[in-house]
Amino acid sequence: MLSEERIDKVLKSALDKGGEFAELFFEKKESNQLSMESSRLEKVKTGFDLGVGIRVINGDQVSYAYTDDITLDSLLKTAKAAGTASKYNEDVTINNLQQKNTDSVHQIEVRPETVEKLKKKEVLKTADKSARSVDQRIQQVMVSYIDYYQQVLIANSTGLLVEDERVRTRLMVNAIASDGKIIQTGRETPGKHVGFELFDEYSPEEVGKKAGQKAITMLEARPAPSARMPVVVNHGFGGVLFHEACGHGLEADAVQKGSSVYTGRIGEQVANEKVTAIDDATVLNEWGSFVVDDEGHEAEETVLIKDGELTDYMYDYKTAKKEDRESTGNGRRQSYQSRPIPRMTNTFIAPGESKPQEIINSVDQGLYAKSLSGGQVEPATGDFTFTVAEGYLIEDGEVSEPVRNATLVGNGPESLHRITMVGDDLEHAPGMCGKEGQSIPAAVGQPTLLIEELTVGGTEREEE
Known part of the structure; x- marks a missing residue:
C-alpha cells in the first residue's frame, strides 16, 4: 500500500x-x-x-x-x-x-x-x-x-x-x-x-x-408457442430481467442525463404495490458485495421501489454532489484504469408472501421461465427481449412439458405494473454487468413471481 x-x-x-x-x-x-x-x-x-x-x-x-x-x-x-x-x-x-x-x-x-x-x-x-x-x-x-x-x-x-x-x-x-x-x-x-x-x-x-x-x-422439448400469456419467472437469475430492463434506468447518471424513463418520477407509482426493489451491497458474501465502494463510501442498502412507489436512485460521488446529497455507495469501476460511475451491486426484487407453488397453481395457461439467458434492452424506453434458457408450459395450474426457443418480449416499466404475485423464495445469482466499456461483478435476484401478461415469442409454427 x-x-x-x-x-x-x-x-x-x-x-x-x-x-x-x-x-x-x-x-x-x-x-x-x-x-x-x-x-x-x-x-x-x-x-x-x-x-x-x-x-x-x-x-x-x-x-x-x-x-x-x-x-x-x-x-x-x-x-x-x-x-x-x-x-x-x-x-x-x-x-x-x-x-x-x-x-x-x-x-x-x-x-x-x-x-x-x-x-x-x-x-x-x-x-x-x-x-x-x-x-x-x-x-x-x-x-x-x-x-x-x-x-x-x-x-x-x-x-x-x-x-x-x-x-x-x-x-x-x-x-x-x-x-x-x-x-x-x-x-x-x-x-x-x-x-x-x-x-x-x-x-x-x-x-x-x-x-x-x-x-x-x-x-x-417441443418448440415454444407464440402468444400473449401469463409468465411465471423463476427465482434467482430471473432477476436479470429487472436488472437490465429497469435497473440501469435507476442509475443516477442516466436519470440526470434525461435518458431514463424514471427521470423526475420519485414518489410516483411505477410498479404494482406488491413490488419492492432493492440494491444492497451489504448482503453477506454475495457476488456484488463489498465493504466500501470504489470511491470509499460504505456499502449500503438502497430501497429503489417501495410497495410500487419509486423512492430513490443509485448515486456515486459526482452525481450525488450535483443534487447536494450523499452517495448511495454505488460508485464502481472495473480497475484502477477506469473512472468510477454509478453501478448496481446486488439488485433484486424483495420477497413477498406467496408460495412458489401457489403462483404456478394460479395460472391456467402460461409459461414457466425457469431460467433466462441473454437479452437486449433499449435503455431509453425499457423495451426488452430475453431468451428463455429453460422453459415449460403451465397447464391447468401445473408445470407440464418443456418448450425450447422461447423469448420474452415486453417493456420493463410496464412489466413492473403487471407483476401480480411475488414469492417468498428470494435467491441471488452472479453476473458480469457491462456499461461504458467497464465490466464489473454484480448479482441479480428475485423470488418466483407472476407477470400477468407478457408476449412470448416462439418457433412452434416454423418447426412443425
Missing part, C-alpha cells in the same frame, strides 16, 4: 492547478483462471494488476489519469496530468487524511490463492465428468473457474482514507447436447464473495449435473 505522506503529496499535486476534489484509487489484484474443453485443460492463467488512478473534479468537469508505476515521481506526474484540465480555483483545500477502519463482514474461510492449482483442476474435471454422465447426447462440455483477490485503497481531498479487500470465486459449466439435428445448451454458473469454500455449498458434481440435465431437457 501507499504511505499517508505519499498520498498527501499526490493529492496536493493533483489540485495544484485548481479543482474542487481530488481522489486517489490504489489497486492490487491477483486473479487465477482455469478452463477445460473436450475434457482437456486448455488454459491456466494467473494475472497480477497493480496501479493507481487519480481523478480531479471541478464542477461537471472530470479529469482522470492512471499509472502502473507507483513510485512517487510517477504518481506526481500522473497527478499533474489529471489536474491539468481543471479550471483554476483559488479556494482549494485538502483536509488531513483520517484513516477509516473497515473490518470486513465477508469472512473468507479458504483463501483461493492458498489452494494449489491441481486442486482447482480437480474441480473442473469433476464438473466435466458429471455433465457428460447425464446422457450420451451431451456432445461437448466447457468448464471454467476463476478466483481473484483484490486490495484497494481510496483517499481523497476531503480527508477520506479507507481500504478494502474483495475475494470472489466462481465456477461456470456449459453443456452442449445434440441429437444430430438440434443443439441445446445448459449452463450453471455459481459464484460468490467467498473463497474456495464456495464448493462446500455448490459441489462441482452437482453443478455439472444440473448443466447437463438442462441441456438434455431442452433438447427433448
